[in-house]
Every structure is written in C-alpha cells, then in structure tokens.
Amino acid sequence: MPDTGSRGSAGAARVPREVVDAALRVARRLGKDVADVPTREIALEAGISRSTLLRRLGGPREALDEAVRAAGVDPGGQPPVRDRAITACAHLIGEHGLAGLTLEAVAARADCSVHSVYAAFGGRNDLLEAVFERYSPILDVEQILDGPPRGLPETVRLIYRRLAQALDREPRVLPAMLAEAFARPAAPASQALVRHFVPRVLAVLGRWLADEVAAGRIRPMPVTLLLQQLVGPMLMHFLTRPALGGVRQVDLPDPEEACEEFAAAFVRAVALPAPGGDRD
Template identity: 60%
Template structure:
C-alpha cells in the first residue's frame, strides 16, 4: 500500500481546502472533510476517493503548496483511520477503544467525546471503508441501462473490497465466526437497513419495471453481492495456493456481472462494450 503522502492530490481540491479554511476562519487541518467537499462541489466519498482515501494526503498537499495546514488532525479522523487499520490487520475483536486510542495518539476519553462509544466509532468506520457510500452514490447517478449499471456495481464492489484496509472482509469473517455476536447487531442497525433502502430499492424498481424477475429482494441482493464479495475475500489466500491462477480483476467483474444478468434479467442484456 502506498503512503498517503505519495498520492497525487488534484489542485482543485487543495484550492477548495484553502477556500473552506478562509471561509470558516480555521486551520485547514481543523476544517471537516464535509466542508471541504461542499466547497469543491463533490460528495465526501468522492473527495476521499480522489485523495486516495486519506485526509493526511490532502493536508500534505496543502503543505506542499506553501500553506501550513495547522495543528494535528482531528481525533475523529485519526481514530477512524486507526480503527480501520486495526480491523483489517487484527480483526474486530482486537479493535478496542484502548487499542484505537494508542494507535491514533489520543486518549480513550477523547474517543468517547468524539463518538460516544465503540458502536458509533465502528459505524463511522463501516461507512467510510465498506462499499455502502460508493453503492449509494452509484445508484444516485443518472439512470443507465441495466447491463451498464450492473457491470459498474461489480467493478466498484471489487475495487473497494480489494483495497486496503480491508474492513468488510474482516467484518464478514467476524459475522461468520460469531453469527450471534455483537457485530451482527451493529450491521442490523447500521448497515442492512441502508443496503435494503439503496440496493433493495433499486432492485425492486427493476422488478416493477419488468427488467428483473420477480424474486424476493433480499435474495436478489445476496445474488448480486455474494459472488464478488466471496471472491475478493478469498482471493489473497487462494492466490498463494500452487496451481490456482485467477483471471485479472476486470475479467472477474465481467464474469460475475454477466452471470447475474443471465440469472435474473427478463431479457438478454449485452455488455456495455458490446452495445452500439
């Protein structure tokens, strides 16, 4: 994984950070990503993606432009990044508030002040480092034909699931290991309702329009997400097994998207690259 300071940050985002800093009368480091995104005219998730997923990269780019970004980054930002890294490397059970505080260079008291408790911290991590925001943004984009949208969703899911820190695979591993554990409760409160509203709402609309077979929406969601999620969860481990050679990621996206469309679409849908 490359260091955030090595990620090239677009000049327009540096300018937006400086304008937001001037408007609010704060150091750049103390201006929220939401405020910077608003100034840049993009969503927060788009801003994070364009700076390589790290606030530090943006602050370093501001410093490189000749402006001191100011004091230490907010506790909330440092804690979310540290918790995501701990989840990816050591699992959810090891991601205690004490471990996060030590990694983020803050006190447990500061974490309670910023989040109110571990559940809210994990919710913030899930929102930033799982595909939920990316899926919502993709579905909010201008309407596409079914094939283009499905292929785009698979490409986005695969890209997000293979990116470090790998939070979602660690979360799912904890769910499989402890199906009655606290992680399931967190997902039931924070993640599943949004997935049903976003992906489920889109699929229900496609069913109503007659483009997708009339199947239960929860099963359609599983049929859409499960193959690509399982593949990218297992790919790092199985890639070390002699004799196993996976196709490149683009072929994986296309294969799974085509299989989903063959299974649920009410009529053939050519791939985006085969459409006139």
C-alpha cells in the same frame, strides 16, 4: 473520565495547572486548537513572560500538549480526532480483526485520549459504524444509483467494481467485518453492524432491485434473494482471492475480468428480455 495513561506522563506532570488553563482559555477565545496558539499568547494569558513559560514547560511545548491531552482535551495540530480515530480503527481491524478491538488501542494508535474518542463517537459501536461508512462501498453505490440512468449490465458492472475495490484494498476492513459477522453472528459487534448495515443495503440496493422488478427488467424474485444472488458470488471470489493467490493450480483472473464475468452471469440469471430482445 480522561485517559491519563503513558501519554500524560512526566512531561505533563511538570506543567502547572494554571498554564494548562491559560492555554485552554486563549485557544477558546481565538477559536484555535491549543497546538496552533503561539506560546507568547499563552504566556500573556498566564501573566508570565514567554521565557518563563518555556522554563516551566521544561523546553519544547510538547509537554504542554501532553498536559492538555491529559486534561481530556485534544490539543490539535493534527487532523481532527474523529478522522484519526476512524483511520486508526480501520488499520487495527485490518491487522487484528474485530474481536479484540478496544477504544484504548484506537486512542493509542490515533494519538489521542480515550476521553476524546468517546466525545467524538459515544462508544465502540458508533465508531465501527463510522469505519463501515468510510471503508465499505455503500456511498459509492449510492452515487452510482443516484446518477444518470444506465442499462442493467453497466449498472451491475459499476457496482461490482466498487465492491471489488472495497474488498481488495488496504486496510482490509470489509473482509474483517464480514469474517466477524460470519464467525460470531451473535456477538454484540456483529449485531451492531448488522443492524446498521442491512437497513442501508436494503435502502440502496434493495430499492433499486425492487424498482427493476417493478419496471419489468428483471425477474420477480424476493429482494433478499436478488441481493444474495447479486453480491454472493462476488463476495466468495474476492474474500478467497488472497488465500488462493498462492496456490499454483489456481488460475485467478484479474479483478476487472472477474467483475465483467460475474456481472454477465448475474444479468443472464435475472434479466428479462427488453422489447426487441435487447437486454441493454
């Protein structure tokens, strides 16, 4: 059902339906967004002059865009709805957390209809998964592990740098998602994220750790414990940095130094000596 809230108000109401239909037809025929179709083409399709069209719109064409949006179609002229919704959702999560997030709020922030958000994602959980894909370090880590072989210390350092960037950048999506999962693990949003997140992590980091064990480069431990040892200290440090930054007695290292120290600690804890005693 189209979202015809405030966005489809007075401006949309004065646009005749036949003008909206004409705009949609010519946009489909030309393969363009409605916002990119010249008004003369819309007037021609509607069988009226351009000046008559502008009079019926009441002036600028924003009223037509409102009417098209109220009909459940994104008029375009902006980045695609999917991209705008992901960005809007990320900022809302960073500002207010996950618990109160609604598709109505996402649509308002993205300047589109709720209907358009549903059409792009199918529902709230699918939108959250898309936000996680964009704002978590999972894709960066995949590229690191699919790239040229590196020694264990260098690989861990690179992973930590990507994780630190994801935890520290604005909007603070990853910290907010983790906070929701820790605070309300049984909530539907938390369960949906866990079902999406854990298999991805196991497929990427879990496989890499299992391969390192099989190659005799790190101690044979359950993959779950290795994962927790890999990411646990880093998560604790970067999730608490914002709160600790204002405490005079706490001397925080810069992020790069923290990554180096945690990487060295992980390698010392799990690495097996390579032939000749060189762990690199």
